[in-house]
Amino acid sequence: MREQDARERARNFEEVACGYGIEDALRESGRCLLCPDEPCIAGCPVGIDIPGFIQKIGEKNFRGAYDILTGTNLLPSICGRVCPQENQCEGVCTVGDTLEAVAIGRLERFVGDTAIQEGWINIPYIEPNRFRVGIVGSGPAGMACAADMAKAGCDVTVYEAFHQPGGVLRYGIPDFRLPNAVIDAEIDNLKKFGVKFECNTLVGRLFTIEQMIDEMGFHAIFVGVGAGYPTMLNIPGDSLNGVLSANELLTRCNLMRARDFPNFDTPLPIGKRVAVVGAGNTAMDAMRVSIRLGAEKVYCIYRRSRTEAPARAEEVHHAEQEGVEFHWLTNPVAVLGDDHGSVRGMRCVRMELGEPDDSGRRRPIPVAGSEFDFEADLIVYAIGTNANPIMGQTSKLKLNQWGYIHTDENLATSVAGVYAGGDIVTGAATVIEAMGAGRKAARSMKTYLGIRDSTLPYLGAEEDGAGTFFGIDTRERNFARVRVALT
Amino acid sequence: MNETAMSNFEIVAREDFSGVTYLLEVRHPLMAKAARPGQFVIVMLNEQGERIPLTIADFDRKRGTITLVIQAVGKTTKQMQQECQAGTSLYGMVGPMGIPSPLSHAKKVMCVGGGLGVAPIFPQARGFKEAGAYVIAVLGFRNKELVFWEDKFRACCDELILCTNDGSAGMKGMITDGIKVALAEHPDIQEVIAIGPPVMMKACADATRPYKIKTMVSVNPIMVDGTGMCGGCRIKVGDQVKFACVDGPDFDGHLVDFDDLMQRLQRFANEEKTAHERWSESCRMSGQAGPAVARGQ
Numbered sequence: 001m002r003e004q005d006a007r008e009r010a011r012n013f014e015e016v017a018c019g020y021g022i023e024d025a026l027r028e029s030g031r032c033l034l035c036p037d038e039p040c041i042a043g044c045p046v047g048i049d050i051p052g053f054i055q056k057i058g059e060k061n062f063r064g065a066y067d068i069l070t071g072t073n074l075l076p077s078i079c080g081r082v083c084p085q086e087n088q089c090e091g092v093c094t095v096g097d098t099l100e101a102v103a104i105g106r107l108e109r110f111v112g113d114t115a116i117q118e119g120w121i122n123i124p125y126i127e128p129n130r131f132r133v134g135i136v137g138s139g140p141a142g143m144a145c146a147a148d149m150a151k152a153g154c155d156v157t158v159y160e161a162f163h164q165p166g167g168v169l170r171y172g173i174p175d176f177r178l179p180n181a182v183i184d185a186e187i188d189n190l191k192k193f194g195v196k197f198e199c200n201t202l203v204g205r206l207f208t209i210e211q212m213i214d215e216m217g218f219h220a221i222f223v224g225v226g227a228g229y230p231t232m233l234n235i236p237g238d239s240l241n242g243v244l245s246a247n248e249l250l251t252r253c254n255l256m257r258a259r260d261f262p263n264f265d266t267p268l269p270i271g272k273r274v275a276v277v278g279a280g281n282t283a284m285d286a287m288r289v290s291i292r293l294g295a296e297k298v299y300c301i302y303r304r305s306r307t308e309a310p311a312r313a314e315e316v317h318h319a320e321q322e323g324v325e326f327h328w329l330t331n332p333v334a335v336l337g338d339d340h341g342s343v344r345g346m347r348c349v350r351m352e353l354g355e356p357d358d359s360g361r362r363r364p365i366p367v368a369g370s371e372f373d374f375e376a377d378l379i380v381y382a383i384g385t386n387a388n389p390i391m392g393q394t395s396k397l398k399l400n401q402w403g404y405i406h407t408d409e410n411l412a413t414s415v416a417g418v419y420a421g422g423d424i425v426t427g428a429a430t431v432i433e434a435m436g437a438g439r440k441a442a443r444s445m446k447t448y449l450g451i452r453d454s455t456l457p458y459l460g461a462e463e464d465g466a467g468t469f470f471g472i473d474t475r476e477r478n479f480a481r482v483r484v485a486l487t
Numbered sequence: 488m489n490e491t492a493m494s495n496f497e498i499v500a501r502e503d504f505s506g507v508t509y510l511l512e513v514r515h516p517l518m519a520k521a522a523r524p525g526q527f528v529i530v531m532l533n534e535q536g537e538r539i540p541l542t543i544a545d546f547d548r549k550r551g552t553i554t555l556v557i558q559a560v561g562k563t564t565k566q567m568q569q570e571c572q573a574g575t576s577l578y579g580m581v582g583p584m585g586i587p588s589p590l591s592h593a594k595k596v597m598c599v600g601g602g603l604g605v606a607p608i609f610p611q612a613r614g615f616k617e618a619g620a621y622v623i624a625v626l627g628f629r630n631k632e633l634v635f636w637e638d639k640f641r642a643c644c645d646e647l648i649l650c651t652n653d654g655s656a657g658m659k660g661m662i663t664d665g666i667k668v669a670l671a672e673h674p675d676i677q678e679v680i681a682i683g684p685p686v687m688m689k690a691c692a693d694a695t696r697p698y699k700i701k702t703m704v705s706v707n708p709i710m711v712d713g714t715g716m717c718g719g720c721r722i723k724v725g726d727q728v729k730f731a732c733v734d735g736p737d738f739d740g741h742l743v744d745f746d747d748l749m750q751r752l753q754r755f756a757n758e759e760k761t762a763h764e765r766w767s768e769s770c771r772m773s774g775q776a777g778p779a780v781a782r783g784q
Contacts, residue, residue, distance in 0.1 A: 161581055161712075161714050162581075162712070163531055163578070163579035163581070171712075198493050199579070200493065200496075200579045200580060200581040201493060201581070202581050202582065202583075202584060202714065205521065205526075205582065205583050205584055206517055206518060206521050206581075206582070206583070207517065207521060226716070228714075228715070228716025228717075229715050229716060229718075229730070229733075230716070230717065230718040232718065232721070232728060234728070238728070239721065239723060239728075239747050239750075239751060241750065241751060241753065241754035242754070244717075244718070244719065245717060245718040245719075247716050247717045247718065248711060248717035248718055248719045251711055251712060251716070251717050252711060256537065256538070256711065257535070261758065261762075262758075262761055262762050262765055263535065264535045264537075265535060265536050265537035265562065265563060265762065266537040266538070266711070267537075267755045267758035267759070267762070268758075269754065269755070341750040341753070342754075385716075388714065388715055388716060388733075389715055389733050389734075390714065390715065390733060393586065393733070
């Protein structure tokens with residue numbers, strides 16, 4: 001796929017990957033074998049009918065492809081850009097066994113972007129039911145849950161603490177990977193489904209989850225507040241001026257548009273020599289943002305080797321092309337300051353790989369006597385995050401020992417009617433996993449509320465357990481409509 | 488409940504205490520209902536604005552409003568001073584943030600407010616009084632012109648000691664002199680709450696340390712999100728690192744590293760200067776008080 005030239009794109013925040021045109025899409029979709037195994041569907045955390053939509057592209061029925069995509073995933077322009085497809089659908093693609101896998105992510109993005117351009121929206125008539133659903137957090141988990149509950153006829157309100165919705169999609173992922181315009185378009189689609197977004201609302205403090213159920217008339221709640229509390233290295237010099245978390249850098253730059261200071265009021269610390277500690281996707285974002293902000297040198301400091309780096313391969317590749325200097329097997333020891341309390345450099349030690357630890361990765365061990373200093377004026381920590389503490393502080397939700405919300409296999413929390421998913425349950429993960437969690441929680445919430453999908457035909461008497469009829473518990477009192485398939 | 492949508496952040500009242508200090512009363516019935524002493528909000532003036540933390544100085548559950556007292560020191564607070572009149576609106580205000588002040592069961596407390604710190608100490612003084620404590624308020628200002636809310640404190644506290652640096656009102660002295668007077672008269676003070684500029688809070692903590700009286704302070708670092716996800720507001724408390732927005736903003740004054748706080752407050756000094764110069768320039772060029780955009784008009 002066409003990409004902006006590395007030298008040129010390192011000066012701007014335009015998208016790096018330019019996206020497919022119609023011919024690219026037709027050519028690529030022709031590579032799909034429509035194989036009978038369909039491993040790609042199983043490889044997708046939300047189970048999109050991938051061969052289905054690719055076939056429609058091949059038939060030049062782009063609207064049809066969009067219909068199939070949105071049957072499972074309401075946010076194709078986002079997923080197509082940020083999913084780690086190489087570990088999911090593309091990683092198990094049959095074509096990928098011998099040749100390069102079909103570029104499923106790029107095809108998804110093509111369909112999503114075409115839909116935005118053409119203004120397509122799929123809103124069937126939805127019979128409203130009497131249920132009010134509250135979603136806490138407007139990130140990918142909350143958005144996915146909101147979409148499903150709205151499609152089921154519920155009255156959905158999404159609460160967001162920031163002044164703009166989108167969560168990590170907005171504040172965390174930079175414009176050159178996921179443009180804000182795309183996020184806005186997808187949110188507009190959700191609003192057309194009747195989803196309400198209330199920003200500037202800090203649930204837990206403005207009102208609690210318990211109040212939402214007891215006083216505000218919500219029947220079910222989904223909590224997707226994320227796990228953004230940044231981890232610091234806790235080495236000497238952590239609090240010098242010029243040391244910040246990747247979250248702070250990205251929030252200032254992406255959400256608060258600090259790169260346009262002083263036209264936008266939020267300032268951004270500008271470094272000429274920036275050292276980013278970490279090698280996950282967030283670290284890559286921080287490095288590539290620093291390059292675009294005019295840094296002369298950007299270093300990646302990571303204590304393990306390249307093969308263990310958690311970031312998407314494409315992001316590491318792009319960062320390398322844009323001029324980031326990678327220092328693998330290097331661990332920070334101290335941040336060095338000048339006389340004014342600002343950063344002037346960093347002291348590191350070289351590492352070598354020893355035996356594997358609990359995560360299965362080889363444990364890095366310092367090489368004695370290999371300490372060295374280098375000059376830097378901005379240090380960014382991108383070494384992981386922890387659970388956001390506000391839910392734990394303000395509700396009776398049971399937490400696990402690390403502070404994440406405890407859920408059962410249906411994503412139900414310890415409070416009846418309250419479900420949770422995404423990073424606040426699993427710890428920092430990906431956008432698509434959060435969306436998958438939002439959808440899974442929506443299924444559980446529908447069961448809890450007694451909402452049945454009346455478009456699915458009831459297929460088999462063999463599945464009935466004792467005391468059920470047409471799959472419904474005979475003790476249950478309802479007016480469920482059952483569609484029976486006659487064979 | 489909840490028949491109306493969220494607040495549109497309308498300012499219902501404006502008062503100027505001096506050429507530098509002003510008060511805004513903002514309508515937000517839900518927040519007025521939820522606000523507790525010690526909490527703060529994060530405010531944006533407009534879409535290009537920055538997010539700034541401001542302590543809630545008062546909340547009126549009947550009127551459905553919260554009150555902010557602001558000092559015009561930099562670009563944003565000076566622009567707000569110009570543009571925020573009754574009838575205009577803020578672009579965004581989120582809160583109440585922070586852990587509410589742990590109003591203990593102390594029977595006799597001293598509430599110390601320095602300069603602008605007088606505003607956020609008010610709900611704490613009132614809270615202790617309502618909980619049945621004997622409340623001594625010690626308020627410090629540079630001079631008589633800057634004094635505000637003296638009557639409010641007299642109405643809700645058992646004693647008030649007013650200090651001005653030049654002696655133009657109350658007793659002449661620094662805030663720490665006022666503290667010494669109070670401690671001399673009341674050796675049985677069990678807790679002290681001190682709010683003001685960091686250098687003042689540090690001096691208050693040092694003044695009470697020899698007496699071993701528990702002293703709570705409310706720190707005011709730079710913030711961005713205010714919800715615990717950026718770490719910009721991190722504070723050293725004893726040998727731990729805490730985030731003021733979700734672990735505070737109240738901490739034990741005898742453990743807070745004030746030097747670190749003051750140093751980190753300087754980290755955007757250059758950018759603040761640039762913004763301020765630009766703002767002053769645009770005011771001069773447009774003749775008078777800059778682009779006064781009243782929201783919603």
